[in-house]
Amino acid sequence: MAHFSDIGFFSELTRHTTLSSAAQALGVTPPAVTRRLAQLEARLGVQLMKRSTRSLSLTPEGELYAQKGLEILQRLDTLEQSLGQGSEVPRGVLKVNCQFWFWATAHQCRAGAIQRAIPAVEAILELTDRPVDLIGEGFDVAIQFGAPPDSRLIARKIASHRRLLCASPAYLKNAPMLSSPKSLARHQCIVIRQGQDTFSNWHLVSGTKEATVKVQGSLSTNHGEVAVQWALSGRGILLRSEWDTQRFLAQGALLRVLPAWEGAAADIYAVYPERSALNAKTREFVRLVKAYLNQIAQADGTLNADS
Numbered sequence: 291m292a293h294f295s296d297i298g299f300f301s302e303l304t305r306h307t308t309l310s311s312a313a314q315a316l317g318v319t320p321p322a323v324t325r326r327l328a329q330l331e332a333r334l335g336v337q338l339m340k341r342s343t344r345s346l347s348l349t350p351e352g353e354l355y356a357q358k359g360l361e362i363l364q365r366l367d368t369l370e371q372s373l374g375q376g377s378e379v380p381r382g383v384l385k386v387n388c389q390f391w392f393w394a395t396a397h398q399c400r401a402g403a404i405q406r407a408i409p410a411v412e413a414i415l416e417l418t419d420r421p422v423d424l425i426g427e428g429f430d431v432a433i434q435f436g437a438p439p440d441s442r443l444i445a446r447k448i449a450s451h452r453r454l455l456c457a458s459p460a461y462l463k464n465a466p467m468l469s470s471p472k473s474l475a476r477h478q479c480i481v482i483r484q485g486q487d488t489f490s491n492w493h494l495v496s497g498t499k500e501a502t503v504k505v506q507g508s509l510s511t512n513h514g515e516v517a518v519q520w521a522l523s524g525r526g527i528l529l530r531s532e533w534d535t536q537r538f539l540a541q542g543a544l545l546r547v548l549p550a551w552e553g554a555a556a557d558i559y560a561v562y563p564e565r566s567a568l569n570a571k572t573r574e575f576v577r578l579v580k581a582y583l584n585q586i587a588q589a590d591g592t593l594n595a596d597s
Contacts (some may be wrong), residue, residue, distance in 0.1 A: 296330050297359035300338065304325065304356045307345055360385075360428040381410035382570040387424065387432040390417045394560075404578055411571045419512065424563055431562040431572050433579055438561055445559045448580040453553030454531045455494075456544040460524035468548055471501040478526035479505035483512045492529050493554040501551070529553050558583065 303323070306312040313320040324341075331338050338352035339360050348356060364383075404413060416422075416429075417462070424443060425430055426472070437445040455474075466476045471494050481490055494501045507526050516533055521528040522538060527547055538544040560576040 292296045296333075297355075297363060299326060300330065300352075300356060303339065303346065303347065304352075305453060309341060309346065312346070319328065336542065356430055357426070360579055362464050364428065364430065375452055379410060380408045380569075380574040382571055383412045383414060384431070384569075384577065385414045385416070385425075385429045386574055387416050387418060387422050387429045387434075389417050390433060392433060395573045404575065407578055408551055408571065408574050410597075411575070413575075424561065429563075430569065431560055433558065433577060435556040435558060437557075437559050442565060443561050445561045446576065447557050448560050448576065449558040449583040451556050453529055453557050454532050454535055454539075455527060455529055455547040455549075455551060455553075456535050456545050458522055458524045458544055459528040459542070461521075461526060462545060462547070471503045471548065471551055474548075477505070477507075479507040480510075480517050480520050480526045480528045481507060481510040482511055482514060482517050482530070483507060494548075494551045495554050496551045500554070514541065531556075535567060 302316060303312050306315065309320045309323050313323045316323065327339060327341075334351075334355070336351040337349050338355055340347045340349060364385075405411075422429065422432065424440075431450075435451065437447070461478075465478075466473065468477070470473070471492075474492065479492075479552075490505055492505050494503065506518050506525075509517075509520055509525055511520075514530060517528055518530060518534055518538070520526065521530070523542055528535075535544055539546065560579065562572055562576075
C-alpha cells in the first residue's frame with residue numbers, strides 16, 4: 291500500500307509549480323517534500339522532477355509515472371465506489387476535457403455551478419483545441435461535438451445541435467446569387483479553424499442529400515465569436531452554430547443562406563471510458579451538463595436536449 295501512497299503524493303506534486311506550494315497543500319514543510327520526492331526517485335531509480343527554488347517540471351519519466359499513476363488511482367476510486375453503489379454519493383477527483391469553443395459558447399456550463407451541485411467532487415477541467423486520448427491521458431469524461439470512432443469509449447448524445455449558413459443583409463445585397471451549395475465557391479466565406487479539420491471544406495446536408503464544398507475567403511479564425519462579428523459587419527458567409535447566431539437571425543442582423551441546407555450533424559456527446567460508467571461523479575456531471583444545455587434550449591430554442 292506504500293506504493294499507492296507514493297502515487298498519491300506525486301499526483302499532488304504535479305498540481306503545483308513550486309515545492310513550497312505543494313508543501314502547503316500537503317501540510318508539511320518544503321524540506322519534507324524534497325526528502326520524500328528524493329526517496330521516491332531513489333526507489334524507482336529515475337528522476338521524476340526537475341526542481342529549482344522557483345519551479346517544478348516533469349521529466350519524461352515523471353510524466354509517465356504521473357499519467358499511469360492517475361489511472362491507477364482512478365481505477366481504485368472506481369472500485370471503491372462500485373462496492374457501495376446503493377448509497378453512492380458523487381465524490382473524488384473528476385478530470386474533464388472540453389474544447390475551448392464549446393466551453394466558451396455553452397456559457398451556462400460553468401465550473402462554479404457544477405461545484406455547488408456536487409461539492410464533494412474535485413473537478414479538473416482541461417480545455418483543448420485538439421482531440422485527446424481520454425484513456426491514455428486519464429480523463430473521466432469529455433464533452434464534445436460528434437461521437438468518437440474509438441469502440442473503447444461510451445458516447446451518450448446529450449443534445450442535438452445545428453450549424454446554419456448565414457450572412458448579413460449588407461453582404462447579400464451585392465453578392466452573387468446563391469442557388470446551390472456549389473455556388474458558395476463564388477462567395478467570400480468566413481472559415482473557422484478548429485482542431486485538425488480541413489476547415490475550408492464545408493460539409494452540408496439537406497434531408498438525404500449531402501454536399502461538400504471547398505470554400506474560400508480572405509478571413510479565417512479559430513474563434514467563433516470573432517467570425518460572427520465579421521459576418522455581422524458584412525465580410526462574408528458564415529457556417530456557425532445556431533446558438534451563436536439565433537439572436538442575430540431573430541433581429542434580422544443575419545439572414546439564412548440556402549435555408550434548405552445546413553452543416554452536417556454536430557450533435558453534442560458526453561464521452562467516457564467504460565471504467566467511468568460506474569462512477570457517480572461522472573454520471574452526475576453528465577446529468578448537470580445535459581440539464582444546462584436543456585436550459586439553453588428552453589431559453590432560445592437553439593438546442594434539443596435528448597432524454
